[in-house]
Amino acid sequence: xxxxxxxxxxxxxxxxxxxxxxxxxxxxxxxxxxxxxxxxxxxxxxxxxxxxxxxxxxxxxxxxxxxxxxxxxxxxxxxxxxxxxxxxxxxxxxxxxxxxxxxxxxxxxxxxxxxxxxxxxx
Amino acid sequence: xxxxxxxxxxxxxxxxxxxxxxxxxxxxxxxxxxxxxxxxxxxxxxxxxxxxxxxxxxxxxxxxxxxxxxxxxxxxxxxxxxxxxxxxxxxxxxxxxxxxxxxxxxxxxxxxxxxxxxxxxxxxxxxxxxxxxxxxxxxxxxxxxxxxxxxxxxxxxxxxxxxx
Numbered sequence: 001x002x003x004x005x006x007x008x009x010x011x012x013x014x015x016x017x018x019x020x021x022x023x024x025x026x027x028x029x030x031x032x033x034x035x036x037x038x039x040x041x042x043x044x045x046x047x048x049x050x051x052x053x054x055x056x057x058x059x060x061x062x063x064x065x066x067x068x069x070x071x072x073x074x075x076x077x078x079x080x081x082x083x084x085x086x087x088x089x090x091x092x093x094x095x096x097x098x099x100x101x102x103x104x105x106x107x108x109x110x111x112x113x114x115x116x117x118x119x120x121x122x
Numbered sequence: 123x124x125x126x127x128x129x130x131x132x133x134x135x136x137x138x139x140x141x142x143x144x145x146x147x148x149x150x151x152x153x154x155x156x157x158x159x160x161x162x163x164x165x166x167x168x169x170x171x172x173x174x175x176x177x178x179x180x181x182x183x184x185x186x187x188x189x190x191x192x193x194x195x196x197x198x199x200x201x202x203x204x205x206x207x208x209x210x211x212x213x214x215x216x217x218x219x220x221x222x223x224x225x226x227x228x229x230x231x232x233x234x235x236x237x238x239x240x241x242x243x244x245x246x247x248x249x250x251x252x253x254x255x256x257x258x259x260x261x262x263x264x265x266x267x268x269x270x271x272x273x274x275x276x277x278x279x280x281x282x283x284x285x286x
Contacts, residue, residue, distance in 0.1 A: 091255055092132035092133075092135055092255060092258075093130065093132045095252075095255065095258040095259065095262065096130040096131075096132060096135070096137050096258075097130070098262055099137050099250060099258070099262075100128050100130060100137055100139065102166060103128070103137070103139040103248065103250075104126060104128075104139075105166050105167065106163050106164065107124070107126055107139065107141045107143075107246075109162060109163035109167070110141075110143060110150070110153055110163045111124050111143060111144070113153060113159060113162055113163060114143060114144060114145045114149065114150070114153070115144075117149070
């Protein structure tokens with residue numbers, strides 16, 4: 001009897017991670033913060049001056065982007081600089097994750113075919 | 123139990139997938155060799171593959187297409203580089219144009235498959251090596267990847283738009 005379970009090391013992006021990314025991107029202010037972060041680090045307080053909202057409100061938006069792993073914060077003196085990690089390595093990691101998910105699907109389908117042919121070919 | 127481990131190397135753009143399958147290397151080999159079996163696992167569940175040509179010999183060529191939920195077709199090809207039954211396969215896999223033939227200007231990726239008997243089972247190692255990031259993105263653009271692709275596209279869209 002075959003089991004269809006397999007263990008995965010290095011998980012691909014989970015549904016929960018995707019939810020966090022899409023939720024983070026579903027807000028116009030957060031998309032703008034991400035755009036600015038991608039163009040070079042600004043501090044949270046500098047970012048807050050672009051928007052007609054309080055500093056804590058901007059900090060909240062930054063925290064949502066951070067939880068979705070779209071940005072990172074770097075402490076520089078008393079300032080918190082917001083970076084978006086758009087490096088080639090992080091892009092390569094994201095792309096390899098997609099190919100990994102594809103291969104996990106493929107192996108899953110191979111396992112199902114082998115199970116269905118049980119007792120057939122040698 | 124079919125155990126899978128994966129190793130991603132972003133420096134060399136290489137993905138290694140290791141699976142233990144409950145069958146002999148000879149049986150696993152047929153999943154690669156027989157186009158009717160191959161097309162049952164090559165495409166993602168929502169993009170079934172059809173191989174219209176599959177020459178499983180060194181220098182042989184394959185042509186396939188995958189059909190998406192909306193009826194869209196994505197086309198690709200293989201070129202067999204090495205075959206050592208039932209243990210080793212090396213092939214190139216690239217994108218094909220609407221005519222089904224290799225698309226110029228898009229380099230293929232390299233696939234290295236090793237099948238080793240481990241008791242009554244087979245340890246299958248698939249190493250996928252890519253040339254560059256744009257090739258990786260273009261090949262995923264076939265519609266093969268779900269989920270994360272959409273998220274990455276969203277982020278790309280954001281990059282293109284000017285700040286408010």
